[in-house]
Amino acid sequence: MSDAMKPTLAARRTTRRLTADVALLAVAAAFVLPLAWVLLSAVDADADLRVKVPDEFTFANFDAVLVPDVTFTPLLNSLILCGGATLLTVACAALAAYPLSRYRSRTGRAFLATVLFATCLPITAIMVPVYAMFVQVELIDTMHGTILFFAASQLPFAVWLMKNFMDGVPKELEEAAWTDGASPFQSLLRVVLPLMGPGIAVVTVYSFVMMWGNFFVPFMLLLSPEQMPASVSINDFFGNRGTVVYGQLAAFSIIYSTPVLLLYILIARRLGGGFALGGAVKG
Amino acid sequence: MTAAPPAAKAPSPGPTAPTGPTSPGPRRMLARALPASPGVVLLLLFLAGPIGYCVYLAFTDLQLTGQAESSFVGLENFTKAFGDEDFLNAVWLTLVFTVVSSLIGQNTLGLTLAALMRRASRPVRTLTGGIVVVAWVLPEVVAGFLLYAFFRREGTLNAVLDWLHLPSQNWMFTLPILAVSFANVWRGTAFSMLVYSAALNEIPKEVTEAAEVDGAGGWRRMWHITLPMIRRSIGTNLMLNTLQTLSVFGLIWVMTRGGPGNRSQTLPLYMYEQAFQNSMIGYATAVALLLLVVGSLFSLVYMRLLRTEA
Incomplete structure (x- = not known):
C-alpha cells in the first residue's frame, strides 16, 4: 500500500x-x-x-555626494553618536547582566521584569517630554546628551540579551578564578566576557544598527545642522536644495545603508545562518 | 528594523543555580549588585525620568514659548483631545495603520512566506529570504524614500500598472494611509517571517507527515495542526509587531509628512505637530501619555505571554 x-x-x-x-x-x-x-x-x-x-x-552621483558637507560630516556625526552610545550601552549592559545572571534574588527578578517591560515601551511616545526635559537641563542640541539618551533607550534590550548570553557561560569556569582570590569584577572581565565573544558582538552590532537607522531621536534632540547624523541630514535632499536630484539621493542612500547591511551580515554569519534574534522567539 | 526583544530562551541555570561563594548578607547583596549601578543610573535619569516627567507634563499647559507660565490644568488636555476631531482622526488612522500593516500585512505575509519557504527549493528560498531581510535591515528613512519613489504618481508602481494595462493612480493622494501601511509591510515583514520560520522548524516532521498521509489537505493541516502548534509565537509576534507599528514615525514622515491634509497623520505625527507646529507641549505630552499607556498594556500582555510559555 x-x-x-x-x-x-x-x-x-x-x-x-x-x-x-x-x-x-x-x-x-x-x-x-x-x-x-x-x-x-x-x-x-x-x-x-x-x-x-x-x-x-x-558615477557622477557618487562624486557629487562624496563631499564633506553632504556625506562625510553627517556620517562622522552618525559614527560619534552611535559609536559612543553603543560603547556606553554595551559596557553598562555587561556590568548589569553579571549580577543578574550570577546571583538570584527577588530584587534581581523584579529588575529583570522591569527591563523586559521597558524593552517594549514605544520610545517615540516619550520624545516630546524628553525634548522638554533636555531644554530644562540644557542638554538639547548637544552630542553628549543625545548619546546618553540613545544609550539609555537601547539599554533595556541590551541588558536582556546580554543576561541571556551570560547564562550560557557555566559558573564552574569562574570558580577556579574565585578560589584564586579573584573579585567578581575580575572574573567578569577575565573569564566571563572573553568566553561570550559572539554574544557581545551581537549586542554591540544590534545596538549600533538600531541607532544608525534611528531618525526620530536625533531629529528631536539635535538642532544645529552641522551636528546632524546621516539619518536626519538625508532629508536635505528634499528640503533645502530646490529640485530633488534623485540620483544623488539614491547614491547617498546606498552609502548610508552599506555599513548596517555589512554589520548585519557579520552577525547573521556568526550565528550560523539563522537569525538568532528572530530565532530566539520560540514557539 | 526594530527593537524586538526575543523571548527568553534562557538556558536554565539548572539545579546548582549560581548563588555565589557563600550565602549573602545585606551588605554583601549590595556589593554584588554594585556592577549594575551605572546602568541603573542611566535608566533612572534618561528613561524613568522622562516617563515621570511625561506623566507630570500631561497635566500642565506648558508651551514651547514662555516656559515660566505653565500651570496645572488637571484633565483639561485629555478632555480637549477627545473633543478634537484631529485627534480622533489620528486615533482612527493609527488603528487602520496598525490593523492593515501589522495584524494583517506583516503577520499574515510573514507566516505565508515562512510556510512557503519550507516547501520551496533552496535557491528560491535563499533569494526571497535575502531580499525581504534587506528591506528590513535598511535604515527607516531610506526605506521611506524608496517607498516614496515607489508610490509617487511618476513612480514605479504606476509604471508597472501601466505596463499591465491597469489604471494607475496618485496613490499618495488617493489612499495615503494605505500607501504608508504597505510601506510598513514592506519594511517589517522580515521580522514575522524569521519568527515564524523558527517556530515552524520546531514542529516535528512526523506530525505533518502523518497528517499528510491521512489525506489532510494543505489548508486543513495549516488550520488544525500547524497554527495551534505555533500559537504562542503568533501571540508574541502580534504583540511585538503592534508595539513597533504604534511608534512608527520616520517612515510616514518621509513619505507623506502626515498629509495630504491629515489623511495619514497617525498619533506620533499628530503629537509632533501639536508640540512643534502648534507649540503645545503640555497637550502633546498628554497624547504621548495615552500612547505610552497603550504601549504599556501591550507590554504587560507580552510579558504574560512569555510567562505562560516557560
Missing part, C-alpha cells in the same frame, strides 16, 4: 514545491522593485522616480 502511494505523494510534493517557488518569486519581485530603484538610480545620470535601466551609466 505504501509503495502504491509513494509516486503520487512524490508527484504531489513536486507540484507543491513548484507552486511554492512561483509564489515566493512573485513576492520577491514585488519586494525587489524599490531596491532595484535605488541601485539603478544611483548610477543613472538622469534618474527619476521609476525603476529603469540607465540610458547613461555614471
Whole structure:
C-alpha cells in the first residue's frame, strides 16, 4: 500500500514545491522593485522616480555626494553618536547582566521584569517630554546628551540579551578564578566576557544598527545642522536644495545603508545562518 | 528594523543555580549588585525620568514659548483631545495603520512566506529570504524614500500598472494611509517571517507527515495542526509587531509628512505637530501619555505571554 502511494505523494510534493517557488518569486519581485530603484538610480545620470535601466551609466552621483558637507560630516556625526552610545550601552549592559545572571534574588527578578517591560515601551511616545526635559537641563542640541539618551533607550534590550548570553557561560569556569582570590569584577572581565565573544558582538552590532537607522531621536534632540547624523541630514535632499536630484539621493542612500547591511551580515554569519534574534522567539 | 526583544530562551541555570561563594548578607547583596549601578543610573535619569516627567507634563499647559507660565490644568488636555476631531482622526488612522500593516500585512505575509519557504527549493528560498531581510535591515528613512519613489504618481508602481494595462493612480493622494501601511509591510515583514520560520522548524516532521498521509489537505493541516502548534509565537509576534507599528514615525514622515491634509497623520505625527507646529507641549505630552499607556498594556500582555510559555 505504501509503495502504491509513494509516486503520487512524490508527484504531489513536486507540484507543491513548484507552486511554492512561483509564489515566493512573485513576492520577491514585488519586494525587489524599490531596491532595484535605488541601485539603478544611483548610477543613472538622469534618474527619476521609476525603476529603469540607465540610458547613461555614471558615477557622477557618487562624486557629487562624496563631499564633506553632504556625506562625510553627517556620517562622522552618525559614527560619534552611535559609536559612543553603543560603547556606553554595551559596557553598562555587561556590568548589569553579571549580577543578574550570577546571583538570584527577588530584587534581581523584579529588575529583570522591569527591563523586559521597558524593552517594549514605544520610545517615540516619550520624545516630546524628553525634548522638554533636555531644554530644562540644557542638554538639547548637544552630542553628549543625545548619546546618553540613545544609550539609555537601547539599554533595556541590551541588558536582556546580554543576561541571556551570560547564562550560557557555566559558573564552574569562574570558580577556579574565585578560589584564586579573584573579585567578581575580575572574573567578569577575565573569564566571563572573553568566553561570550559572539554574544557581545551581537549586542554591540544590534545596538549600533538600531541607532544608525534611528531618525526620530536625533531629529528631536539635535538642532544645529552641522551636528546632524546621516539619518536626519538625508532629508536635505528634499528640503533645502530646490529640485530633488534623485540620483544623488539614491547614491547617498546606498552609502548610508552599506555599513548596517555589512554589520548585519557579520552577525547573521556568526550565528550560523539563522537569525538568532528572530530565532530566539520560540514557539 | 526594530527593537524586538526575543523571548527568553534562557538556558536554565539548572539545579546548582549560581548563588555565589557563600550565602549573602545585606551588605554583601549590595556589593554584588554594585556592577549594575551605572546602568541603573542611566535608566533612572534618561528613561524613568522622562516617563515621570511625561506623566507630570500631561497635566500642565506648558508651551514651547514662555516656559515660566505653565500651570496645572488637571484633565483639561485629555478632555480637549477627545473633543478634537484631529485627534480622533489620528486615533482612527493609527488603528487602520496598525490593523492593515501589522495584524494583517506583516503577520499574515510573514507566516505565508515562512510556510512557503519550507516547501520551496533552496535557491528560491535563499533569494526571497535575502531580499525581504534587506528591506528590513535598511535604515527607516531610506526605506521611506524608496517607498516614496515607489508610490509617487511618476513612480514605479504606476509604471508597472501601466505596463499591465491597469489604471494607475496618485496613490499618495488617493489612499495615503494605505500607501504608508504597505510601506510598513514592506519594511517589517522580515521580522514575522524569521519568527515564524523558527517556530515552524520546531514542529516535528512526523506530525505533518502523518497528517499528510491521512489525506489532510494543505489548508486543513495549516488550520488544525500547524497554527495551534505555533500559537504562542503568533501571540508574541502580534504583540511585538503592534508595539513597533504604534511608534512608527520616520517612515510616514518621509513619505507623506502626515498629509495630504491629515489623511495619514497617525498619533506620533499628530503629537509632533501639536508640540512643534502648534507649540503645545503640555497637550502633546498628554497624547504621548495615552500612547505610552497603550504601549504599556501591550507590554504587560507580552510579558504574560512569555510567562505562560516557560
